[in-house]
Amino acid sequence: xxxxxxxxxxxxxxxxxxxxxxxxxxxxxxxxxxxxxxxxxxxxxxxxxxxxxxxxxxxxxxxxxxxxxxxxxxxxxxxxxxxxxxxxxxxxxxxxxxxxxxxxxxxxxxxxxxxxxxxxxxxxxxxxxxxxxxxxxxxxxxxxxxxxxxxxxxxxx
Amino acid sequence: xxxxxxxxxxxxxxxxxxxxxxxxxxxxxxxxxxxxxxxxxxxxxxxxxxxxxxxxxxxxxxxxxxxxxxxxxxxxxxxxxxxxxxxxxxxxxxxxxxxxxxxxxxxxxxxxxxxxxxxxxxxxxxxxxxxxxxxxxxxxxxxxxxxxxxxxxxxxx
Numbered sequence: 001x002x003x004x005x006x007x008x009x010x011x012x013x014x015x016x017x018x019x020x021x022x023x024x025x026x027x028x029x030x031x032x033x034x035x036x037x038x039x040x041x042x043x044x045x046x047x048x049x050x051x052x053x054x055x056x057x058x059x060x061x062x063x064x065x066x067x068x069x070x071x072x073x074x075x076x077x078x079x080x081x082x083x084x085x086x087x088x089x090x091x092x093x094x095x096x097x098x099x100x101x102x103x104x105x106x107x108x109x110x111x112x113x114x115x116x117x118x119x120x121x122x123x124x125x126x127x128x129x130x131x132x133x134x135x136x137x138x139x140x141x142x143x144x145x146x147x148x149x150x151x152x153x154x155x156x157x
Numbered sequence: 158x159x160x161x162x163x164x165x166x167x168x169x170x171x172x173x174x175x176x177x178x179x180x181x182x183x184x185x186x187x188x189x190x191x192x193x194x195x196x197x198x199x200x201x202x203x204x205x206x207x208x209x210x211x212x213x214x215x216x217x218x219x220x221x222x223x224x225x226x227x228x229x230x231x232x233x234x235x236x237x238x239x240x241x242x243x244x245x246x247x248x249x250x251x252x253x254x255x256x257x258x259x260x261x262x263x264x265x266x267x268x269x270x271x272x273x274x275x276x277x278x279x280x281x282x283x284x285x286x287x288x289x290x291x292x293x294x295x296x297x298x299x300x301x302x303x304x305x306x307x308x309x310x311x312x313x314x
Contacts, residue, residue: 001158003246011271012252036256076274089160089246095169099193101309113297114168117233121285128278140270152258 001089006045007080009037013046014054014079016153018071018134019146025064030156045083052082071138077129090118158246163202164237166194170203171211171236173310175228175291176303182221187313202240209239228295234286247275 013031020026028046032039046065049055056068067074092115096103111119138146170188177183185203189196203222206212213225224231249272253260268276295303 001160001241001246002248003158005248005250007247007275008250008252008271011275015271016258034256034258035252037252076271084158089158090164091159091162093162093165095165095192095194099191100313101173101191101306107299107302113294114165114172114233117286117289117294118164118168121282124281124285125278128281129274132274137270137274142264145264149258156257 003080003084006041006083009035009042010045010049010079010083011076013042013065014049014067014074014134015137015141016149017055017065017067018074018138019149020066020153021150023066024150024154025058025062025066026153027064030064030153033156034153048083049079052078054078054082067134070135072133072135074134075130076132076134076137077126079134080129088119088122090115090122092118160237160241163198163240166192166199167202167206167236167240168233170199170222171206171224171231171291172294172298173306174212174222174224175231175295176306177223177310178307180223181307181311182215182219182223183310184221187221187310190313191310205240206236209235211235211239224291227292229290229292231291232287233289233291233294234283236291237286245276245279247272247279249275 012035016031016034017026026034028039028043031037031046032042046055046057050057050065050068053068054074055065057063057065092112094108094112096112097105097108169192173188173191174183185196185200188194188203189199203212203214207214207222207225210225211231212222214220214222249269251265251269253269254262254265
């Protein structure tokens with residue numbers, strides 16, 4: 001199972017936007033130059049973050065993207081699921097009900113125990129990512145980083 | 158992120174083999190008929206379980222597959238990773254070190270905090286699946302199921 005390559009992009013872009021001064025934005029071009037990413041594909045991912053309510057987009061010469069709410073209110077899970085969706089990596093196609101060994105319907109009213117365990121694992125994964133916000137991530141970067149990030153990012157054209 | 162469709166197959170096949178009497182086996186054809194699965198692709202998955210040391214294969218008219226060790230010593234994680242590998246779904250390509258915002262190498266001696274969190278989530282997923290064995294799964298099926306499974310499976314030709 002693989003998350004899309006853009007998962008790393010959106011996590012880093014969101015973390016970067018979390019370092020901007022309130023009221024300031026960064027454009028797709030600025031973020032693409034900052035991380036050397038392809039503009040059209042990055043634009044699509046940023047739109048997904050806007051659609052998920054994590055970023056706000058504004059137009060005009062000083063327009064661009066900023067966090068739609070406080071960094072402490074945006075979790076890694078929300079960022080990851082904005083681009084990859086919420087579905088479990090395990091797909092139960094109910095093979096217990098097919099073939100010559102098919103179980104009768106009355107034994108399949110409860111979900112398959114294997115599917116239940118796989119769902120529990122997915123929930124454990126989700127809980128871990130839901131427990132970390134962008135604000136938590138910022139506490140793990142060097143104290144001088146945000147000022148440098150702001151300067152580098154907002155001077156890119 | 159998606160696990161291969163065969164993940165459900167191998168989980169069910171391993172659970173089914175865990176219900177056989179000691180010393181008995183089931184062939185690829187029997188398992189394929191039991192769940193209505195394509196023989197060649199299922200054969201490939203069963204080989205992966207043998208390679209991972211979870212199943213033993215024997216040849217001859219009564220040959221086939223059986224668990225290579227006790228059901229209490231085979232975890233769901235081992236079965237899943239036998240067909241999908243152990244790597245994390247998140248791929249860190251170190252975009253923090255590329256582009257105009259590239260961090261200097263001295264600030265990248267520690268792993269990226271985002272990659273660390275994504276790895277923690279993967280470990281939480283793995284821990285959940287490592288905590289459940291095939292023997293645990295058997296406790297969740299109807300008490301009459303194993304005898305029926307054995308009868309149905311071993312009479313398939």
